[in-house]
Amino acid sequence: MENIIEIRHLQKYFGENEVLKDINFSVSKGEVVCIIGSSGSGKSTLLRCLNLLELPTTGEILYHGQNILEHDMSNAVYRAKMGMVFQQFNLFSNLSVLENCTVGQIKVLKRSAKEAKQTAMEYLELVGMSGFIDARPHQISGGQKQRVAIARALSMEPEALLFDEPTSALDPEMVGEVLKVMKSLAGSGLTMLVVTHEMAFARDVAHRVVFMDGGVIAEEDTPDVIFNNPKNERTRIFLKRILDN
16 A cells, blocks of 8 residues: 555644654545544644644655655645645635635635535535535535535545544534545545544444554554554543443
8 A cells, every 4th residue: 555644753742842753644645544642632733734734853754655844835836735734624714615615726725716516515515515605604504614625625636635623623413424524525535634532433333543642653453453452551541431421
């Protein structure tokens, strides 16, 4: 399997605080990887480094074998290939649902307005939001906003989609509709890297689960091993605490 992304010896400091400690990690085409761990374990920082929203202090991020930290590919073009779905949706409040899904295509990918609209409609249909194209973000629910955010990321036709706790800001009754869309995307063969607290999703959908603790990858394996027979004591303690709640 070809690696889309490979991370080598990644470190990230915020001031004196070492948040990521010598991370080595790769994601293959079509793989669904879930990253779990306590708050402050470095999960979101790792994802943000992958998308260059944070610059690593040292290390390499290889995209198809090329170190993007040294490569002259523009950040905007690279980010289009590594789509990102945020906890807080990050939709443009002054734009309609449809415009939110076309603006990046037109500005970054230089698509015509007609082609951008066609692509956006296809993905809004996919996430069940094609009936809301003229709505503004404040007129729709949190779950609907997150589905639009997923459609927006997909409209850029990325090679991989990064999800940073996509259900954490949602009311409990809205979590299911977003996870349903994500499950369907995983089933379609999309490469996905998901930071999540949704253990059932990680167990049922991921090909591989990565447990982070204190800025390191403490353990990574299949969901079966991680959830039923973890090797690392810290993984066991974390899961016991989460699953017993």
